[in-house]
Every structure is written in C-alpha cells, then in structure tokens.
Amino acid sequence: MITIGIDFGAKNVKVVILNDDKIVARGSALTGFDLKIATKAASEMALKAAELKIEDIVHITETGIGQGSVDFAADSVSEVGANAKAGVKLLATARTIIDVGAEEARAVKCDETGSMEDFVVNERCAAGAGAFVEAMSRALEVELGQMGPMSLKATDAVPMNAQCTVFAESEVVSLIHNQTPKANIARAIHDAIAERVVSMVRRLGITEAVLLIGGLAYDVGFVDSMKRGLGVEVHVPEFPEYVSAYGAALVAQERVKK
Amino acid sequence: MKMSKEEFWRWPEYRHTVEGIDPTKGKVISGGVDIGSVSSKTVIMVDGEVFAQSVMRTGSSSPDSAERTMNWALENTGLTLKDVNYVVGTGYGRVNIPFAQKAITEIACHGRGANFMWGPTVRTVLDMGGQDCKAIRVDEKGKVQNFLMNDKCAAGTGRGMEVFADLLSVPIQEVGDRSLAVKEEPQSVSSTCVVFAKSEAVGLLRSGWSKDEVLAAYCQAMAHRVVDLLNRVGVEKEFVITGGIAKNIGIVKRVEKELGIQALKPDQWRGDPRFDPMLAGAAGAALFAKVLYERSQG
Numbered sequence: 185m186i187t188i189g190i191d192f193g194a195k196n197v198k199v200v201i202l203n204d205d206k207i208v209a210r211g212s213a214l215t216g217f218d219l220k221i222a223t224k225a226a227s228e229m230a231l232k233a234a235e236l237k238i239e240d241i242v243h244i245t246e247t248g249i250g251q252g253s254v255d256f257a258a259d260s261v262s263e264v265g266a267n268a269k270a271g272v273k274l275l276a277t278a279r280t281i282i283d284v285g286a287e288e289a290r291a292v293k294c295d296e297t298g299s300m301e302d303f304v305v306n307e308r309c310a311a312g313a314g315a316f317v318e319a320m321s322r323a324l325e326v327e328l329g330q331m332g333p334m335s336l337k338a339t340d341a342v343p344m345n346a347q348c349t350v351f352a353e354s355e356v357v358s359l360i361h362n363q364t365p366k367a368n369i370a371r372a373i374h375d376a377i378a379e380r381v382v383s384m385v386r387r388l389g390i391t392e393a394v395l396l397i398g399g400l401a402y403d404v405g406f407v408d409s410m411k412r413g414l415g416v417e418v419h420v421p422e423f424p425e426y427v428s429a430y431g432a433a434l435v436a437q438e439r440v441k442k
Numbered sequence: 443m444k445m446s447k448e449e450f451w452r453w454p455e456y457r458h459t460v461e462g463i464d465p466t467k468g469k470v471i472s473g474g475v476d477i478g479s480v481s482s483k484t485v486i487m488v489d490g491e492v493f494a495q496s497v498m499r500t501g502s503s504s505p506d507s508a509e510r511t512m513n514w515a516l517e518n519t520g521l522t523l524k525d526v527n528y529v530v531g532t533g534y535g536r537v538n539i540p541f542a543q544k545a546i547t548e549i550a551c552h553g554r555g556a557n558f559m560w561g562p563t564v565r566t567v568l569d570m571g572g573q574d575c576k577a578i579r580v581d582e583k584g585k586v587q588n589f590l591m592n593d594k595c596a597a598g599t600g601r602g603m604e605v606f607a608d609l610l611s612v613p614i615q616e617v618g619d620r621s622l623a624v625k626e627e628p629q630s631v632s633s634t635c636v637v638f639a640k641s642e643a644v645g646l647l648r649s650g651w652s653k654d655e656v657l658a659a660y661c662q663a664m665a666h667r668v669v670d671l672l673n674r675v676g677v678e679k680e681f682v683i684t685g686g687i688a689k690n691i692g693i694v695k696r697v698e699k700e701l702g703i704q705a706l707k708p709d710q711w712r713g714d715p716r717f718d719p720m721l722a723g724a725a726g727a728a729l730f731a732k733v734l735y736e737r738s739q740g
Contacts, residue, residue, distance in 0.1 A: 194641075217645060217648050287638060287641075308633075308634055308635060308638075309595070309634075309635050310635045310636075310637035310638055311635075315637050315638075316637075319637065347594045347595070348594060348595045348596045348636075349596075349635075349636070349637045350596035350601050350602060350605060350636050350637065351573055351596060351601065354601075358502060361502060
C-alpha cells in the first residue's frame with residue numbers, strides 16, 4: 185500500500201512516499217510564498233523518482249506549519265506526533281527526539297511504540313532555530329554547508345555574549361574585526377544555538393537515546409555542539425530533514441489499516 | 443562606478459551649543475558621557491544647566507567613541523576637556539571611558555535625567571535604547587525605585603527598528619510619521635522575534651500591503667512588546683519615554699494608546715535640542731558629576 189507524507193516547513197516542503205513501511209522516494213521544494221506550488225513541485229519530484237502516479241496513492245497525510253491550506257491531503261498529524269512515530273521507527277531505542285528546523289525547534293519525549301508523551305517547542309525566537317545559523321553564516325561570509333566542517337576545525341572556544349540573532353550578527357562582525365579565526369567563530373555560533381536548544385530540552389528531561397532530526401541535523405558542527413551540551417550520545421538518521429514527512433506517511437499507513 | 447548601498451538605518455548625528463550661557467562665568471562645569479551600544483552622547487553642563495551636547499554613532503571601541511563624542515560636544519565652545527571639572531560615564535561602555543572620574547549605571551542616569559528634563563512629577567521612565575529597553579520607576583527626585591529590563595532580545599529596541607528601516611528602504615527618521623499615515627490601523631505583525639517579523643513583513647509586502655502599512659504593523663508589535671514590560675513594573679503618571687526610539691512618533695502614539703496614558707511632552711525636542719530624549723542618560727550623568735565635584739571640593 186502506497187501512502188504519502190507531506191511536511192510543510194518554514195523553508196522547505198518535504199514529501200516522502202512509502203510503500204508499506206519502505207521509503208520509495210523523497211522530494212522537496214522551497215516553501216516560498218505559495219504553499220500549493222511548493223507542495224505540487226515536491227510531490228511531483230517524489231512521484232517521478234518513484235515512477236508512480238498520484239492515482240496510485242492510497243492516502244496522504246500532512247504535517248507542519250501550513251496544515252489545511254493545501255487541498256491535497258486527506259488528513260493531518262501534529263509535528264510532534266509525526267516526530268515520535270518516525271523517530272522510534274528509525275531508532276527503536278529513541279526516547280527523546282529533537283527536531284531543529286529553519287524557524288522552529290521542538291523536543292518530543294516518546295515511548296517504545298512511538299507515542300508522544302510530552303513535548304516542548306520554540307517557535308518564537310530565531311536564536312534557537314536554523315535561521316540563527318543561516319544569519320550567522322551570512323555575517324561570517326561562509327556558505328551554510330561549510331559551517332559544520334569549519335566549526336570542527338576550531339582551536340578555541342570563544343564565548344558569544346549575545347543571545348538574540350540580531351545582536352549576535354553585530355557580535356560576529358566584531359569578532360571578525362578582532363581577527364578571531366573563522367573556525368572559532370563558527371564553533372561559537374554552534375555552541376550558542378546548541379545551548380539554547382539544550383536548555384529547551386532540559387525542560388522536558390533528557391531520556392536516552394537521543395535522536396536529532398530536522399535540517400540543522402545535517403550540520404556536523406551543530407551536532408558536535410549538541411553532544412557536548414547534552415553530555416550524551418546524539419544519533420542522527422540519514423536524511424534528517426525528511427523525518428517528519430516520513431512520520432506523516434507512517435501515520436497515513438496506520439489510518440488506512442484502521 | 444561602484445553603487446553604494448544606501449543605509450536607511452543611519453540616523454543623523456549632531457552637536458549643539460545652547461546660546462546665552464557663558465561657561466567662563468560658571469562655577470562648576472560637569473560632563474556626562476553615555477556610551478550606548480548604538481549611540482554615544484555627551485552633555486556638558488554649566489552649573490547644572492545644559493550648555494553643549496553631541497550625539498553620534500558608537501564605533502567599535504568605547505574609549506574612542508567617548509573621546510569623539512566629548513570632543514565634538516566641546517567643539518567651538520572655547521572649552522577643552524581640562525576645563526571640565528568632573529565627568530561621569532554611563533551606558534553599556536561606561537567602564538571604558540578613560541577620562542571619566544566615575545561610572546554610574548544608565549538606569550540611575552536615565553531616572554535622574556528624566557527628572558531634570560521633564561520635572562519632578564515624572565514617575566515612570568521608558569528608556570528605549572539601541573540594544574535594550576528598560577521600564578524604570580522613579581521618585582520625585584528622579585531616584586530609581588524599581589526597574590525591569592530586556593537586553594536579551596532585539597524586539598522592542600532601536601536595533602530592531604534599524605533592521606526594519608533597512609528592509610523597507612525607509613529612512614529611519616521617517617518611520618514614525620509614515621507608520622501613522624495609514625488610513626486604517628492594520629493588524630499587528632504577529633512575530634515577536636525581529637528575524638521572524640522580517641519574513642512576515644516580506645510576506646505582507648508580497649500580498650500587496652504598502653510599506654506604510656507594514657511599518658504601522660511593526661510599530662504596533664513593538665509598542666505592544668514594551669507595554670508588556672511597562673505593565674510588569676507598573677505605570678504611574680507622569681510617564682516619559684527616553685532613548686532614540688522616543689523620537690519615533692509612531693511608537694510613542696501607539697505606546698500611549700495601549701497604555702491609556704499620555705507621555706509628557708514627547709515633541710519638545712523638535713523645538714529645543716536640550717530636550718532630546720536620547721540625551722536623558724548623559725544629562726543625568728552630568729548632574730551626578732556636578733554633585734560629585736561639589737562634594738569633592740567639600
């Protein structure tokens with residue numbers, strides 16, 4: 185049975201096509217300002233890769249910020265519900281799932297069946313979301329994809345005083361003026377956002393195993409800072425930004441069976 | 443030819459000498475230097491009256507900024523730094539002012555300065571600075587009774603407003619008037635965070651909102667944010683706004699509306715630079731300097 189999960193992110197729309205419990209294709213498109221166009225593009229990309237037609241799909245479930253705004257899916261599931269479902273499927277021992285996206289971060293505590301027990305979320309402050317690293321990479325004039333590898337080369341831990349993204353931009357500029365090596369600044373940036381995410385997760389309590397997902401989980405510098413900040417092992421699945429869409433597709437499977 | 447990007451956030455720097463004061467006849471010449479994260483201000487007083495002042499942008503070094511704003515205030519006054527009997531430093535860079543005899547917090551200085559500028563009936567001071575915002579309760583002498591501060595987040599600060607002026611390509615001095623030029627007050631920007639508010643604003647522009655409407659929506663959000671802070675400390679009349687944002691009439695009007703309390707003479711500075719709300723901290727520092735000098739002389 186073929187289902188689709190769609191995750192509307194602030195930055196990208198992600199689509200996962202599932203055949204029973206096997207992922208057959210993924211697709212994504214920039215969210216932009218028209219969710220319908222983005223959803224169509226991401227779905228077509230995934231369908232093409234899977235060599236399927238929309239008629240082959242039994243059920244579509246959506247999650248993310250734009251739920252209900254695209255007349256496409258049959259139903260929806262909360263982000264935290266999708267996170268828990270997919271997290272445990274990817275790593276059976278996962279009990280804390282941390283999802284750091286472009287404009288939101290959340291942590292979900294779940295049981296062995298992938299049911300959500302509790303969660304915390306930050307959707308109000310860019311300093312605890314991917315937007316922070318993006319803004320800092322611009323200030324540092326380093327490509328976003330290079331921030332991680334650069335951060336791992338740091339020789340020293342430089343403190344960042346500013347919490348706010350806007351203030352941190354000025355601080356990065358003055359660190360550059362003071363001849364601080366860019367690698368050390370990159371690490372300071374990752375430590376800063378990790379500190380905020382970790383303090384959010386602490387409100388929930390850290391139960392191992394910890395699974396880190398969302399677009400920022402691609403950033404090896406951030407993952408390293410999270411490990412240090414949490415003081416426990418942090419697992420990152422393959423394709424971390426598709427985990428929510430995968431969760432939605434899994435929920436779609438369950439709903440059809442019911 | 444290289445195109446230079448216009449910097450809409452750049453607010454004007456200036457200096458001013460008050461006419462009719464002869465500093466050579468004064469007993470005490472005192473100075474207040476307020477090194478903020480965004481602007482540096484100096485007030486020179488002769489026997490407790492404002493004589494000269496300057497306002498400029500803070501550079502990368504606090505000592506340099508302090509020297510430049512002090513020298514500029516003294517320019518063409520016939521005075522040099524040696525003639526200033528006592529200097530008090532305040533603001534975020536207050537401990538890095540080489541020629542200051544003492545550093546006093548900007549909270550104390552704004553309380554004292556507001557009392558001097560707007561009189562002893564002032565009980566609540568909202569200082570909206572470049573990188574922080576403070577709600578301060580003072581007594582009839584301008585002494586601080588209580589205060590609350592946000593210095594963690596750019597929402598509700600001058601930096602946040604600068605970011606918006608740049609985003610919309612509207613000179614920052616025009617933001618207030620333009621935000622009031624809308625036919626109908628739009629719905630407020632829903633994001634608190636400046637970064638998210640920026641994305642929201644871009645979305646609003648794309649959906650056909652005018653720049654003025656977006657500015658109105660942002661000013662409203664900013665006013666709401668600082669009124670929250672004010673309500674937590676409690677507002678008692680009279681109420682004044684100090685700091686650079688006090689010159690943004692769009693914010694002042696919306697704060698007044700949401701509080702249901704008028705700010706005391708928010709426009710006075712337009713006719714008389716001595717009442718520039720950006721200078722409240724430096725004025726307070728100069729007044730403290732006068733008292734400290736007199737005390738040191740016995």
